[in-house]
Amino acid sequence: MLLPVPPIETARLTLRPFTPDDFDAFYAYQSRPDVTRYLQWQARNPAQARQALAEQCRETALDAEGDWLTYAVVWRETGRMVGEVGLKWLSREHRGGETGFVFNPDYHGRGLATEAAECMLRVGFESLGWHRIIGCCDARNTASARLMERLGMRREAHLRHTEMVKGEWADELVYAMLDHEWGERRRERGAR
Numbered sequence: 001m002l003l004p005v006p007p008i009e010t011a012r013l014t015l016r017p018f019t020p021d022d023f024d025a026f027y028a029y030q031s032r033p034d035v036t037r038y039l040q041w042q043a044r045n046p047a048q049a050r051q052a053l054a055e056q057c058r059e060t061a062l063d064a065e066g067d068w069l070t071y072a073v074v075w076r077e078t079g080r081m082v083g084e085v086g087l088k089w090l091s092r093e094h095r096g097g098e099t100g101f102v103f104n105p106d107y108h109g110r111g112l113a114t115e116a117a118e119c120m121l122r123v124g125f126e127s128l129g130w131h132r133i134i135g136c137c138d139a140r141n142t143a144s145a146r147l148m149e150r151l152g153m154r155r156e157a158h159l160r161h162t163e164m165v166k167g168e169w170a171d172e173l174v175y176a177m178l179d180h181e182w183g184e185r186r187r188e189r190g191a192r
């Protein structure tokens with residue numbers, strides 16, 4: 001698939017592929033139970049984080065449905081790697097994908113994750129030509145839901161008890177945006 005050549009720059013951020021040198025910054029958030037509270041995986045020990053980082057270093061292309069394209073997010077002002085965003089290719093036939101994001105809590109509350117996720121919508125719609133991009137989160141994950149609402153994604157579903165998260169039944173919210181909605185939003189806000 002046609003992908004923008006990284007690094008991709010937004011107002012404050014540089015999005016680039018992960019490298020093994022990212023380990024310390026990666027482990028800093030991947031090891032935190034408050035980060036993984038509403039995710040399907042547990043906080044990682046160093047060995048698990050090394051394995052996850054090695055996998056994410058390889059997520060640089062979308063060759064087949066199910067593949068993830070993952071970017072390390074660097075806040076240029078500090079030079080720090082503050083989190084990750086990505087796109088998962090869901091369907092070739094239906095031109096669909098999903099976005100996801102995980103940020104280090106030390107850098108929450110500044111709009112950095114929103115800026116990075118908005119860049120993923122741009123890549124998905126404008127570079128990959130997708131028709132529909134979804135985002136899913138645990139219904140208790142209000143920070144994630146607020147982020148998707150800030151992006152202008154529509155809440156399409158509240159699914160009851162769809163998955164077990166950390167031993168409890170969890171509800172799932174599904175957000176979505178279509179390519180024409182992205183275009184309208186860009187026009188309203190003035191293309192940047």
Ligand SMILES: CC(C)(COP(=O)(O)OP(=O)(O)OC[C@H]1O[C@@H](n2cnc3c(N)ncnc32)[C@H](O)[C@@H]1OP(=O)(O)O)[C@@H](O)C(=O)NCCC(=O)NCCS
Binds near residue numbers: 039104107108111
């Ligand atoms: C989901 C997650 C990335 C959201 O992080 P976040 O810090 O809330 O998101 P942002 O970086 O976009 O910051 C947004 C907040 O900064 C504020 N903000 C400050 N300056 C801002 C700016 N210039 N632009 C936008 N928002 C700004 C916003 O008002 C918002 O605050 P609010 O949530 O109190 O309304 C984060 O909670 C996380 O990593 N969680 C753990 C992993 C996870 O659950 N991922 C989601 C899986 S579905």
